[in-house]
Amino acid sequence: MAESSSGFTAMFEALVVDWLKEASISAVSRLMRLSWNAIDGIMQRAVKRGLARRTEISPRRIGVDETVFKTS
Template identity: 85%
Template sequence: MKPGSEFTAMLEALVIDWLKEASISAVSRFMGLSWNAIDGIMQRAVKRGLARRKEISSTRIGVDETAFKKRHDYVTVLSDQDAGTVLHVGSDRKKANAQSTWYESLTKEKR
């Protein structure tokens, strides 16, 4: 069992692999897990990934926005164009969100 989880590391890894290919709803049906259980697995995976991430030294940053399910719910994605990694996902598509949460977290030297 993973600390803070009722699931084994192997099951959590399987759920994360499935989430790369299918929606939360599909994985929920297939695995017989609740949406909240899958969300918890995703949150723990993100936390582990952020803890392993090396210092950011991006020189080319991409900014993109995407909508969910053809609705008007958007997120802004900032990515390192050279490494192909996501740096930040903002909860909307406003410039202020990216600046206040990601950009402002950088040191003056990094900016």
């Protein structure tokens, strides 16, 4: 089941996202016969879902590399 704002199934969107990992938006657009806007919507929903799954990380230790430290 896909999101209500999408006209595609979750499986189809997953397929498009997998193809986007391997090819350009133009190539996927031609292959799947989708408009650039449709692919952009799929990408935006995928990013939104991925960000929602993220958990906040609270590091206990932080390392600083002195070779990167630069004074102005």
